[in-house]
Amino acid sequence: MKVLALIWSDESSWEKLSPEEREDWYAQYRSFASAADAKLAGGDELAPTRAATTVRVRGGQTTVTDGPFAETREQLGGYFVLDVQSLDEATELAAKIPGAKHGTVELRAAAEEEAA
Amino acid sequence: MKYLLLLNNDGAAVDSWRSLSPDEAAARRAEEVPRWNALFGWMAEQGVEVDGLELGDPNEARVVRVRDHETLVSDGPFAETKEQLGGYFLAECKDLDQAIELAQRVPVATTGSVEIRPIAE
Numbered sequence: 001m002k003v004l005a006l007i008w009s010d011e012s013s014w015e016k017l018s019p020e021e022r023e024d025w026y027a028q029y030r031s032f033a034s035a036a037d038a039k040l041a042g043g044d045e046l047a048p049t050r051a052a053t054t055v056r057v058r059g060g061q062t063t064v065t066d067g068p069f070a071e072t073r074e075q076l077g078g079y080f081v082l083d084v085q086s087l088d089e090a091t092e093l094a095a096k097i098p099g100a101k102h103g104t105v106e107l108r109a110a111a112e113e114e115a116a
Numbered sequence: 117m118k119y120l121l122l123l124n125n126d127g128a129a130v131d132s133w134r135s136l137s138p139d140e141a142a143a144r145r146a147e148e149v150p151r152w153n154a155l156f157g158w159m160a161e162q163g164v165e166v167d168g169l170e171l172g173d174p175n176e177a178r179v180v181r182v183r184d185h186e187t188l189v190s191d192g193p194f195a196e197t198k199e200q201l202g203g204y205f206l207a208e209c210k211d212l213d214q215a216i217e218l219a220q221r222v223p224v225a226t227t228g229s230v231e232i233r234p235i236a237e
Contacts (some may be wrong), residue, residue: 002169004171042167046234046236047233049233051234052231053219054230055219055225056228068233070197074194091180100187104179104181104194105179106193108174109171109172110171111203
């Protein structure tokens with residue numbers, strides 16, 4: 001089954017990190033990604049939420065607003081698509097994502113039609 | 117440019133899906149098919165390559181945190197919001213304008229929202 005792992009963390013503390021500190025986190029992500037390689041079906045780091053754009057269509061009119069759709073304490077900073085046997089396996093893998101140590105990893109299973 | 121498009125369903129719409137019988141749900145899906153097909157047709161015409169996933173029930177979400185080497189697992193989506201993530205597209209678009217063009221054609225945009233997040237360079 002495919003499970004989307006959304007990585008939420010405090011964007012402002014990330015932006016305060018020095019280049020060396022960031023490189024350390026990137027190294028942790030690279031080692032996670034190489035260790036979990038067979039169980040990863042995708043993943044990306046997102047640009048900061050200030051680059052987000054939200055689109056809604058009501059009564060045939062498109063409204064475009066800057067920023068994410070919801071203000072949250074932590075912000076979505078990236079994701080992985082996990083290819084696993086169960087949600088428990090996804091949970092074990094999620095605990096190894098570096099962001100789980102300071103932020104939150106949210107797991108969302110694919111709809112059954114997709115998983116089949 | 118690569119963009120992640122987060123397809124957020126209106127919470128009330130998600131709840132109403134739950135009350136449908138399998139046949140009613142299938143009928144409602146069938147009603148939406150032409151709009152999705154129009155979107156996929158537009159993507160093909162524009163040469164926009166997409167990948168994506170439709171997600172299952174947000175109530176079955178799991179939240180994982182690790183603090184002091186201890187793994188904490190809780191149920192439910194991370195954020196309590198009026199709209200809930202129902203799926204995503206990862207699209208290779210020319211620019212943000214094209215991503216907005218795409219977003220406004222997604223059926224979900226008429227009841228919920230589509231959030232566009234550029235992938236970090």
